Amino acid sequence: MGGSRRDADGGAVPVRADIPAAPLIGATELERGRDEYLAHLSLERNLSVNTVAGYRRDLDAYIAFLLERGIERPDEVSRRDVEDFVAAKRAAGYADTSVSRALSAAKGWHRFLVREGMAKAHPTASIKLPKTADHLPDYLTVDQVTALLDQPFPDTPAGARDRAALEVLYGCGLRVSELCGLTERDLYLDDEFLRVLGKGSKERLVPIMGSALAALEAYLAGPRAELAAHARRGGPADAIFLNARGQRLSRQSVHAICERYGRLVGIERLHPHTLRHSFATHMLAGGADLRVLQEILGHADISTTQIYTHVDRTQVMEEYLAAHPRA
Secondary structure (H helix, E strand, C coil), rough: CEEEEHHHHHHHHCCCCCCCCCCCCCCCCHHHHHHHHHHHHHHCCCCCHHHHHHHHHHHHHHHHHHHHCCCCCCCCCCCCCCHHHHHHHCCCCHHHHHHHHHHHHHHHHHHHHHHCCCCCCCCCCCCCCCCCCCCCCCCCCHHHHHHHCCCCCCHHHHHHHHHHHHHHHHHHCHHHHHHHCCCCEEEEEEEEEEECCCCCCCEEECCCCCHHHHHHHHCCCCCHHHHHHCCCCCCCCCECCCCCCCCCCCHHHHHHHHHHHHHHHHCCCCCHHHHHHHHHHHHHHCCCCCCHHHHHCCCCCHHHCHHHHHHHHHHHHHHHHHHHCCC
């Protein structure tokens, strides 16, 4: 299940994993239960393709661990098996966040199996998720963002696309999946807005102004059509950001774009989410209201947005310590 292929820009494109294929004849009860759960997450809870793919990876690892122990039925799983799985993840060097996510997937799966009558026992019910240390997101300084976006880009259709992608990621605070998902129907450039499809298929309107709007309009004025002209079977995608074959740019390709242009100005391993974090941090530092920022970022809970207030406080403390003579 799963797997990947290469897109026209060299990025790995995951095979759709939101709706699992029908279980193979002879599959164990664990594997059949996994497929039922993934289908439930996709069809009933309407989780995104990427989120369901993450659950699949964690459950695949968990089930592989159980099968190695000769366990093929959910009711054969004991609390000790679950604890040993967690211990094995830690021994293998996985971060606390990865361990917590894997255990959370297992807990949700076992709870689903009991609720659906596919199992009687819930071996993870009394196991608490491990506490993870608060992690403040990485973000760029304003000078770093300026160096990144004002550097010379290649005078090619791909260069115009790359500039627009980086400007929109930072200028609008988009997730990489939201950037790749933009279509012509989502552009309201005369009104300076984008319609964005976020997590859980929730729509929101995001302002686009200044250099982000200018870069996007420049890309749409000609370079995008040149990329679309390379499309073969089925014609070009309706996506805004296209690869060299006129098809939708993959998330992996956007990651590569960020790394490539970041490296050119001395920013190593630049991640698209770092630009989103930088947008939020700089907005708050500039006086933006927290509730407004929550709406722009598409956070369901304001507590998710509040982490950026901690980032800003950290910067304040650093500047205080550096400037105050008796700090």
